[in-house]
Amino acid sequence: MTARAVVTGIGVVAPSGVGADAHWRTVLAGTRRTGTITHFDPAGYPTRYGGEVPGFDAAGYADNRRLVQTDRWTHLAFAATRLALADAGLPERAPDPYGWAVTLASSSGGNLFGQRELQRLWGSPARTVGAYQSIAWFYAASVGQLSIHHQFKGPCGVLAAESAGGLDSLAHAVRTIRRGTPVVIAGATECPLSPYALACQLRSGLLSDVADPERAYRPFDVAASGYLPAEGGAVFVVEELGRALARGARIYGEVTGWGATHDGVHTGPDGAGDPRQYARAIRLALDRAGVEPAEVDVVLPDALGVPRYDRAEAAALRAVFGTRPPPVTTQKPLTGRAHQGGSAVDVATALLAFRHDTLPASAGPDEVAEGCELDFLRAHRRPASRTAVVCARGFDGFNSALVLRGAAPAEGVA
Known part of the structure; x- marks a missing residue:
């Protein structure tokens, strides 16, 4: 019989809030969470608005040693993964490391970290970058860090398909479960809010330059003018159905x-x-x-x-x-x-x-x-x-x- 894959844990870290409950309250209320970008001064850009995770404190989800080695995009993944594991009633460390895997999607990598290091390279007399530049910028950084910290030693991977990747990661999780790995962490996070990242997105011609965050992003509307960039994402615990039922897990779907x-x-x-x-x-x-x-x-x-x-x-x-x-x-x-x-x-x-x-x-x-x-x-x-x-x-x-x-x-x- 083909193994079935169910979601038993949800971790959301998005402009809608930190945690699944906060996200759901925002969705039900229809509260708009976009505003002026604060990670840097966007005054010189045609697009100045975006979605940022409110009140996010990375120190609450990872120790300082890991935080200094990684970008905010990975910090969001640390948080979403811990929230998903807690929601699923699973431990922080995999008790059976080779039976647990992690597959996330990645599109742009460590933008804020890379921006800071490249500015130091070209703007300071030292003309150097930090030792962690190649790690934090790398598109697989989040998967690697989560695998090490949580002891996910099963088949791990990274999918790069821009916005489609968040769905592809869950499809890959199902295939991994059908091949015999009972627990897979899947999903995606993003932080495309740096001068370099914003410039790259502007090059596509798809960003909105409307000077009103309430009206800037209006899909399917007569006033549609492009999108506003945002950080955040969601991570899921995906389990083999029999395992989830055996431990009495709550199943979302x-x-x-x-x-x-x-x-x-x-x-x-x-x-x-x-x-x-x-x-x-x-x-x-x-x-x-x-x-x-x-x-x-x-x-x-x-x-x-x-x-x-x-x-x-x-x-x-x-x-x-x-x-x-x-x-x-x-x-x-x-x-x-x-x-x-x-x-x-x-x-x-x-x-x-x-x-x-x-x-x-x-x-x-x-x-x-x-x-x-x-x-x-x-x-x-x-x-x-x-x-x-x-x-x-x-x-x-x-x-x-x-x-x-x-x-x-x-x-x-x-």
Whole structure:
């Protein structure tokens, strides 16, 4: 019998809050958490707003020795992993190291650490960088540090697919469990808020330069103008179902299907991705899950907020679901777009929605743009089939989709 993979722990560290409960409260309230970037002075940039994790104290989740060796992006992973392990009722150190693995997604690495070191290299008389520059900047730093600290010695890895990677990490976790590793830590975090990182994103032409954080990021809206960058993400404990049941673990839901495709061509400055390949990824996920399109309760889309990309995404969803697509909800306008961390947060939102028996209303659009006509969820409602599809696209052609089957709602949880 094929092993089944379930989520037993959720750790969210995002602009919506630290911890799954804080994130869920923000989602339900529809509270916008974007504002002026504070990690550096953004006054000279056309985009000055983003989403930052409020009140985050890295010292509460890792000792100083590890903190000085790593970037804030990894600090967020330290926190999200500890929160997920605690939520799952699992110890800090793996009791069976080779039975535990960690696979996270990474897109841009240690931006703030690298910025500081390169400025010291070119701006100080010493012309040197610190000893940890090559470690902290490296895109695999978070996986390596978590593996060492928590003793995750099973098959570990890093996936690089920009925003799509947060979903790909969970698909990889399922495959790892089916190959015999019973516990996998999966998900993604991100911190693209440094001068260098912001300049790289501006080069794409996809960032919003609207001078009002309340109106800057509006996917599928007639006023859509691009996205706002954000830090944060989510980490999950993914377990083999029999193991989770044997220890009496709380189960949020099961990862039942996934699909990943690539456009196969470079995305030019006027491109919007290939909706055919995007639709194909969603169909693959549904087919692997054994789910018909009509059975889906809710879709959490990529929601880039760039008009041509929004139209392409809406076309892909209509191609899969027909003229009567399931309800669509996105909370990215509340937090900003955290790249691979953002798609991981969408997975957390979907699983928490089933736990609380509430599909959250979408944070927009206020006025749907032409070509983006979808069934946006305008008010909270109860789920029916308890099946969600989470979608994500990575820059330059990556497409991913994940199908989640929610567990029964918890009694007494509102």
